[in-house]
Amino acid sequence: MNDTPIIHLEHLDRVFQVGDQQVHALNDVTLDIAQGDYLSLMGPSGSGKSTLLHIIGLLDRPSNGHYLLEGKETTLYSDNEQARLRREHIGFVFQFFHLIPRLTAAQNIELPLILAGVPPEQRIPRVERVLKAFGIADRAHHRPEQLSGGQRQRVAIGRAMVSEPKVLLADEPTGNLDRASGREVITLLEELNGRGITLIIVTHDPELGQRARRQLHLVDGRIVSDRARAV
Amino acid sequence: MNVKDRLRFALQALRGASLRTFLMLIAMAIGVASVIILTSLGEGARRYVVGEFASLGTNLLIVLPGRNETTGGAPPMLSETPRDLTLDDAMALLRSRHVRLVAPINVGASAISYGGLDRDAVIMGATASLLPVRHMQLAQGHFLPEMDVERAAPVCVIGAKIRDELFAGKPALGEWVRIGDRRFRVIGVLVAGGESMGTNTDELVVIPVGSAQQLFNTATLFRILVEVKTREEIPAAQQEVIDILRKRHDGEEDVTVITQDAILATFDRILTALTYTVAGIGAISLLVAGILIMNVMLVAVAQRTGEIGLLKAVGATGGQVLSLFLIEAILLSLLGGMIGLVLGGFGAWLIHQFYPMLPTMPPVWAVLSALLVAIATGMIFGALPARRAARLDPVQSLSRR
Numbered sequence: 056m057n058d059t060p061i062i063h064l065e066h067l068d069r070v071f072q073v074g075d076q077q078v079h080a081l082n083d084v085t086l087d088i089a090q091g092d093y094l095s096l097m098g099p100s101g102s103g104k105s106t107l108l109h110i111i112g113l114l115d116r117p118s119n120g121h122y123l124l125e126g127k128e129t130t131l132y133s134d135n136e137q138a139r140l141r142r143e144h145i146g147f148v149f150q151f152f153h154l155i156p157r158l159t160a161a162q163n164i165e166l167p168l169i170l171a172g173v174p175p176e177q178r179i180p181r182v183e184r185v186l187k188a189f190g191i192a193d194r195a196h197h198r199p200e201q202l203s204g205g206q207r208q209r210v211a212i213g214r215a216m217v218s219e220p221k222v223l224l225a226d227e228p229t230g231n232l233d234r235a236s237g238r239e240v241i242t243l244l245e246e247l248n249g250r251g252i253t254l255i256i257v258t259h260d261p262e263l264g265q266r267a268r269r270q271l272h273l274v275d276g277r278i279v280s281d282r283a284r285a286v
Numbered sequence: 287m288n289v290k291d292r293l294r295f296a297l298q299a300l301r302g303a304s305l306r307t308f309l310m311l312i313a314m315a316i317g318v319a320s321v322i323i324l325t326s327l328g329e330g331a332r333r334y335v336v337g338e339f340a341s342l343g344t345n346l347l348i349v350l351p352g353r354n355e356t357t358g359g360a361p362p363m364l365s366e367t368p369r370d371l372t373l374d375d376a377m378a379l380l381r382s383r384h385v386r387l388v389a390p391i392n393v394g395a396s397a398i399s400y401g402g403l404d405r406d407a408v409i410m411g412a413t414a415s416l417l418p419v420r421h422m423q424l425a426q427g428h429f430l431p432e433m434d435v436e437r438a439a440p441v442c443v444i445g446a447k448i449r450d451e452l453f454a455g456k457p458a459l460g461e462w463v464r465i466g467d468r469r470f471r472v473i474g475v476l477v478a479g480g481e482s483m484g485t486n487t488d489e490l491v492v493i494p495v496g497s498a499q500q501l502f503n504t505a506t507l508f509r510i511l512v513e514v515k516t517r518e519e520i521p522a523a524q525q526e527v528i529d530i531l532r533k534r535h536d537g538e539e540d541v542t543v544i545t546q547d548a549i550l551a552t553f554d555r556i557l558t559a560l561t562y563t564v565a566g567i568g569a570i571s572l573l574v575a576g577i578l579i580m581n582v583m584l585v586a587v588a589q590r591t592g593e594i595g596l597l598k599a600v601g602a603t604g605g606q607v608l609s610l611f612l613i614e615a616i617l618l619s620l621l622g623g624m625i626g627l628v629l630g631g632f633g634a635w636l637i638h639q640f641y642p643m644l645p646t647m648p649p650v651w652a653v654l655s656a657l658l659v660a661i662a663t664g665m666i667f668g669a670l671p672a673r674r675a676a677r678l679d680p681v682q683s684l685s686r687r
Contacts, residue, residue, distance in 0.1 A: 138603040
């Protein structure tokens with residue numbers, strides 16, 4: 056692990072126009088995240104935690120401020136360059152899985168590789184490796200509707216991991232799962248973190264949030280607390 | 287992302303919404319099929335008419351009494367009642383070195399009877415030259431003999447249907463029939479199904495022109511058909527015919543000479559225009575199909591908002607999303623177009639089965655342009671939905687589910 060943080064946010068603002076009112080979803084956020092860290096973003100609804108996650112994931116752009124990913128200023132990048140960065144460096148896991156219903160588990164996992172233009176003969180072994188690693192090899196040719204919630208989320212994590220990103224962003228990954236499956240999914244994510252991936256989880260659930268090494272609380276678009284895990 | 291992957295993704299998307307895809311394919315197929323069928327009909331009608339004119343005879347001039355001015359203008363102050371076209375006029379035309387044959391024609395309607403049976407028939411007064419000039423064919427016997435044109439010989443050649451109705455299977459040759467108040471001997475029967483210029487010769491009775499003049503008590507000819515020696519001589523022959531007749535009619539040009547070529551060209555133009563018109567009507571249904579495709583693609587974009595957000599989250603560029611939806615629209619219209627081609631071809635074939643005389647082959651230009659238009663329709667009407675998909679904000683798209 057080197058000294059430069061993988062993610063460096065500086066005086067970040069995100070302002071939405073809602074009717075004739077301006078809403079500060081993020082207000083002067085400055086944050087460094089080290090490579091391999093395990094971070095939870097907590098806070099009430101509308102506190103800006105999802106907005107922060109989307110900006111880190113390059114799905115949204117800050118209104119003001121700087122965002123350096125691996126030391127490179129991303130706010131100046133074009134949409135297409137940002138798409139390339141997302142493809143190469145960032146994996147997403149969502150509360151509602153966002154699997155494409157008409158594609159099988161294997162095809163869903165393959166999708167980022169297809170978009171990245173990886174040739175088929177290289178895609179197949181990579182997808183198989185992911186299926187095996189996440190314990191869903193026997194479900195490879197099932198469609199999402201034939202899978203349980205836990206299995207769906209594992210497919211979604213597989214999809215996020217297939218292009219071997221450095222950062223994994225999870226937005227309420229257990230929000231739509233029963234407790235048992237939720238715990239499995241968290242264990243899986245923490246294992247990935249243990250292997251060096253930077254994990255950022257947005258959650259409502261204090262129990263889940265307190266598992267993270269570093270815990271951030273947001274209120275009204277500001278970071279109000281930033282602590283390490285209580286041991 | 288290579289082309290094969292894009293195609294596969296679009297095909298999977300189409301298969302994922304199979305009912306919608308099916309309906310779209312039908313709409314496009316109907317559009318293309320209607321263009322194919324309508325142009326086949328138009329083209330068939332054109333070929334039919336052109337074929338009919340060709341069977342009328344080659345290098346033909348048709349002389350009509352009266353001056354047909356189609357250029358308009360005030361009617362002449364002095365009375366210009368046209369002089370009759372007479373048999374002498376007709377024979378005089380043979381003096382032109384460009385003319386091979388002259389067939390004067392006289393037409394009237396009269397009853398024809400044999401035994402207890404009688405019916406009305408079109409009676410045509412003609413000479414022996416009519417047979418070669420109009421390319422008629424005989425089933426039995428022989429045609430009017432070569433003889434003095436004025437002679438009113440009591441012989442006739444009858445159409446196949448007249449023979450069947452009057453003689454009902456009994457031999458007709460050599461029998462005497464009554465036409466009007468005269469008796470004629472049947473010397474020949476025309477081939478069944480013979481047609482020229484839309485007139486069925488099955489119900490025709492041909493008698494010598496001299497006999498017809500007596501029968502209808504008139505010296506006027508209905509037409510003079512003139513066969514010119516070669517195609518190249520047609521303009522010269524036309525001028526000579528006019529000159530000869532003007533001299534015979536005291537210097538007044540009171541006949542109209544039309545060439546078969548001119549008629550043919552006119553009909554060809556009219557029917558080609560007709561084909562284009564019906565093709566245009568067919569194109570309207572293609573347009574409707576295009577708008578349907580746009581509508582369906584817009585619905586697809588709205589329904590798959592989450593998917594589009596996801597594609598962007600896993601690294602798809604706007605351009606990739608655009609191309610995926612565009613390919614989907616083009617595939618829809620192309621597949622629909624091909625189904626339409628098959629349907630249209632089948633429809634044209636079916637029409638041909640019911641109307642065998644109509645050569646309903648879809649013209650090549652119609653087939654190609656229908657397909658091209660189908661693809662272009664997909665591209666044009668797919669562009670707007672695809673652009674909308676490409677521009678969707680990923681965060682908002684993902685929050686919708």
